[in-house]
Amino acid sequence: MDNLNLNVQYIKGVGPKRAYRLRRLNVETVRDLIYFIPRDYDDRSLFKNLGSAVNGEKISLEVEICGNSSLNRIKKNLSILKIPVKDNSGFGNLTFFNQDYLREKFKIGEKYIVNGKVNKTHFEIQITNPIYEKEGESKKTGKIIPIYNLTSGLTNNEMLKIIHNVLEEYLTSIDESLPSYLIKKYKLMGIQESIKNIHFPESKNNINLARRRLAYEELLALQLGLTTIKNKAYNSTNGIKFPSRDEVYDFLDNLPFKLTKAQLKVTNEIIEDMENDRQMNRLVQGDVGSGKTVVGVVAMYKAVLSGYQAAMMAPTEILASQHFDSISKFLSPYGISCELLVGSISKKRKDEILEDLESGKIDIIVGTHALIQDNVEFQRLGLVITDEQHRFGVKQRVSLSEKGSNPDIIVMTATPIPRTLALILYGDLDISVIDELPPGRKEIETFAAGIDMKERIYKFVEKQLQEGRQAYVVCPLIEESESLTISAAEKLYRELKEDVYRKFNVGILHGKMTSKEKDEIMEDFKANRINILVSTTVIEVGVNVPNANIMVIFNAERFGLAQLHQLRGRVGRGEYQSYCILINESFNPISMERMRIMQQSTDGFVISEKDLELRGPGEFFGTRQHGLPELRVANLFTDINILKAAQKDAKLILERDPDLADPEHIGLRKRVLELFKEPSN
Missing domain, CATH: 1.10.150 (DNA polymerase; domain 1)
Incomplete structure (x- = not known):
């Protein structure tokens, strides 16, 4: 084993x-x-002596206990214990707050290594709440x-x-994965030495060297894996050459609204791709509410006019249902048959849909992961659209495209990715950006407030409700457990329903509900039968309720900027002035900076760039956020130069050894398989 x-x-x-x-x-x-x-x-x-200690500095010292301790009880819940110490440069005190039990711990003449913050006054030098151990132990200090x-x-x-x-x-069980020529090229630490120094470094320089090596290895494996998947998926440049059709422009003219310049530009790029005999692989990035769906609808219309079927995959049933409603509204008048395939439909209905899809009776299918099941077959699949790509793995995108013979592919996302990173991570895709909101969309006013402002916020929300509007209240995100997050949502729901907003209808939505329950709640919210919707982040994508104009997010400090921006995009979809109130319970400088950015910017690209900068990779470019393997060491924002080098090296390696079969690349092959293994759950 x-x-x-x-x-x-x-x-x-x-x-x-x-x-x-x-x-x-x-x-x-x-x-x-x-x-x-x-x-x-x-x-x-960092060792110093008492004489050279600087106020506010955190240092290690070798000291001797030189007097009896003194305990001063300031008030009921505050006591200060002082232990007199000395070294060859002077005297000071070890100061402990509310740790009376240490009074008998230190004996005169004993020598200790201590580490703590220096508090220097005119009268004394204190080392506050230090970490300590007897001389010679050296486990926690030095x-x-x-x-x-x-x-x-x-x-x-x-x-x-x-x-x-x-x-x-x-x-010693960890084998070297990098070939010797790369270790030599970049003067990299060996793998075992890197692991040892990332955990128990001998110096700051060793941390940097170990981190650099591990980040490079991880990013090289990432690029090798992504490039291999892309090469397999798109090994043929021959795609479907859709004929030029004037009806597409008639369709655009008959829309009940005028496309923005940005939508028109992206629509023309897609039409041009479809009329080319190369397979289209296009990423369409557009901020929340920029109108990506209608661009996808135009492409679907063109595919069906040319005798092909189209499929759109969305990450949740709520979002899939909403897309289905929009697409049907646009295309049913043209005699185009649309169907919805999601997990919650009955087996009998599902079998009927699968039969009609295979026989070609269905022109357009919208669904969730249900679309990539083995039993889903198309008669003539010509266009595949995945929405909110960050919720799907690269493999899932490939699985859907394999249902046809090199169908054209559009990947849509409302999570803006800084362009440099998009080019690297989606290097196989041409990138289109819808960087303009439809006219008439009012900017959402965003405010950050402390929990002490809760009562004022509740009154502000009540005023909006009295004017006929609706509100979302997003409960805290508890990372340890989804059940704890749901429990927090239920507690908040009861508080609002039974106490704060007794005159209004309050509903709750969370991830453990069945699809049917979620749909019923959303239907009631859309129809204004529910005035306030308490929710976990399941409303992050896909819900469109124009009458909802206010969103309150509790514990906003627990969310990343990109996620806060996505949530905020649920309001501001109608004619009313909309508001987003972020309740921030942290005084951490990074948290305060996040809130400031959210108040100052509604530009998703600016926000995503800042999110990477402030948070590092973590969730932002993890499995859950962008369909990529979780990165443990590398930061896609700060390690951009390492990423570029890794991308270059991956390309050269795969040109020479596409299957990583050479003996010198066996370790790399193993590392790629580890990184891209399917999650066990």
């Missing part, structure tokens, strides 16, 4: 309970733990300590011990 795939439970110091907690951090195997990279480091290697992401019931010290144990036993 491969040591690295061993269940984390069997590592010394883990056991079933800790294994359960580690699973919350997506750590299930030895490999997961080895690649569980620290989020930060606490440098305790070195750089990694800081890990944690979960309830797991401390950093416990993680340190677990990581130490796993490296002691399994570090």
Whole structure:
């Protein structure tokens, strides 16, 4: 058995309970733990003496206890314990708050290594709440300590011990994946040395060297995997050459509204692609409400006019249903047959749809992942559209396109990706941008407020409700557990329904509801039978309720900017002035900066760039956000130069060795397969 795939439970110091907690951090195997990279480091290697200590600086010191402790009780909940210490340069005090139990701990004459923040006044030097250990122990002081992401019931010290144990036993099981010529080219650390130094670095320079090596390896594997998938999917440049049809322009003229310049430009790019004999692979980026759907409808109309079928895949049933309604409204008057295929329909109805799809009776099918099931067959699939691409893996996009013979492909997303990254990550796609909102859309006024403003916010919402409008209230996002998030939503729902808004109808929507329940709630909200909808982030995409003009987001600091922007896009879809109120409960500078950006900008591209800058890769370019493998080390924003080098190297490697079959590339092949493995759930 491969040591690295061993269940984390069997590592010394883990056991079933800790294994359960580690699973919350997506750590299930030895490999997961080895690649569980620290989020930060606490440098305790800087030693000074009391005489040279600078106010506010965090330092390590070698001190001797030189007096008895004194305890001063300031008030009921505050006590200050002082321990007199000295070194060869002077005297000071170790100061502890509310830690009376330490009073008997320190004995005169004992020597300690301490690390803490210096608080220097005219009268004394204090080292506040220091980390301490007796001279000679050197486990927590005098070195750089990694800081890990944690979960309830797991401390950093416990993680340190677990990581130490796993490296002691399994570090030698990690084989070098990079060929020697690349290690030599970039003067890279070896893999085992990199892993050791990313967890237990000897110096700051070693952290940088280890990180650089691991980020390059990860990005090279990413580029090799993406390029291989793209090459397999689009190995033929021959596509369908759709004939030129004037009816398409008649269709545009008959629309009940005029397309914006940006929509027209993208529509013409798509028409040009379809009339070319090369397979179309186009990414259409457009901010929330920019009108991507109608551009897709024009392409579908053209495909059906030419005797082909079209398919649109959306990530949720709510979004698929909404697309189906829009597409049917536009195309049914032209005698075009549209159907909806989602998991919640009856087996009998599903079988009928599958039969009609295969026989060609259905021209356009809209659906969820149900479209890529093996039993879904088309008579003549000519156009594939995936909406909200960031919710699908690259493989899912390929699976749908394989239902036809090189059909044209449009990928749509309302999550703007900075152009440089889009070119790298979707290198096989031509990129179109709808960078203009339809006329008459009022800018959404965004405000950030603390929880102390809750009562005022509730009154503001009530005023809007009295004027006939509707409101979304998005509950906190609790990362540890979806059930905790739902529990928070239900608690908020009860508070609003039973106390704050008793005169109004309050509804709730969350991910554990059945599709039928969700649809019923959304129908009631659209029809204004529900005035306030309390929701988790299931409303992030796809809901269109023009009368809803206000959104309140609790614990906005727990959401990324791109996600806040997506949520905000649910309002401002009608004629009324719309508002988004972000309730921020954190005083963290990054959190405050996020709120400032949201108040200042409604440009999705600016926001996505800032999101990457402030958050790093994490969720933003993880499996859940862009259909890409989760990156553990690399940051697609700050490591853009490493990414470019990796892309260049991947291209050269695959030109020479397309299957990564050469002995020197076997390690890389293994790394690519690890990175792109299907999630177990």
